[in-house]
Amino acid sequence: MDGSFVLPGDVVGSTEEFVSGDCTYSRGGKIFASTAGLVRIDSKTRSASVIPKSNAPVRLSQGDIVVGEVIDLKDSLVIVSLAFKKGHENRPLSDEEATIHISNVRSSYVKDLRHLFSLRDILKAKIIDERQMRLSTGDEDLGVIKAYCNRCLTGLARKDSKLVCPNCGSTETRKMSSAYGLGVV
Numbered sequence: 523m524d525g526s527f528v529l530p531g532d533v534v535g536s537t538e539e540f541v542s543g544d545c546t547y548s549r550g551g552k553i554f555a556s557t558a559g560l561v562r563i564d565s566k567t568r569s570a571s572v573i574p575k576s577n578a579p580v581r582l583s584q585g586d587i588v589v590g591e592v593i594d595l596k597d598s599l600v601i602v603s604l605a606f607k608k609g610h611e612n613r614p615l616s617d618e619e620a621t622i623h624i625s626n627v628r629s630s631y632v633k634d635l636r637h638l639f640s641l642r643d644i645l646k647a648k649i650i651d652e653r654q655m656r657l658s659t660g661d662e663d664l665g666v667i668k669a670y671c672n673r674c675l676t677g678l679a680r681k682d683s684k685l686v687c688p689n690c691g692s693t694e695t696r697k698m699s700s701a702y703g704l705g706v707v
Contacts, residue, residue, distance in 0.1 A: 524563040528555040528572060535563070535570035543571030544609070580610045582618070584652050589667070589707055590620065592643040598624040600639050602647070602657065608707055620655035622647060627659055627697055638697035642675075644668040646699050646707060665699040667707070679703065 528534055534546055535553040542548040543564065545557045555561075559575040574580075582588065587608035594601035600622040604615045624632050632638065639645070643666045647657035659665045669678045671687035671694070678685035678694060680703050685694045701707075 524561055526561050527559070527575070528561055529558050530555055534561045534572060540568050540570040543567075543569035545572035545574055546570060574610075574613070580607050580613050580615060582607060582615075582649055582652050582655075584649055586649045586652075587646060587664075587707075588615075588620070588649060588657070589644065589646050592639050592641055592645065593619070595635055595639060595641065598635070600627075600635055602645065605644075608646075611707070618655070620647075620649070620657045622657045622659060626650065626657065628665075629660055637695050639666065640669065640672055640694070640696070642670050643696065646701070659697055659699075662700045665702070666696040667699045667702055667704075669694070669696050669698075669702075 555572045559572040562571045590602040590604040593603045604618040650658045674690045676689035
């Protein structure tokens, strides 16, 4: 079954053998495809998934990790234009915006969002409410993964807990992901 092409409603496995993974659902002891694509069986997690091979948009759900760009900052909100969902990097999200409320930035008190985010920052966040598209950067691996100097727009380099511009020497702070600057999502 692994690697075979299926259509929505086709059986991809049994709930006795596998758990339902991405783009599948279970009913009556069987796991069915919810989209057209290729079956992927993961022997480590014992899950049956379908890798979409259609033009259907990527579905976003609570708990998904997404990557996007900061396009606006308000007093208590960061507005993010979403680029893609982790695991679906080759399927961009178009015209999808989300927000991070100041209370979901990190576990400690946040006085000013402008000390933790800036326009054009690329960040990784978790969806905590898919209906209102609310995000969180509270976990250590979530937050800004690429930032640019507010003076000269050069990419900032991590130096301890700060970010330094290699061009003009400006020092800035962000709510950095533990993966900042690694090029890993």
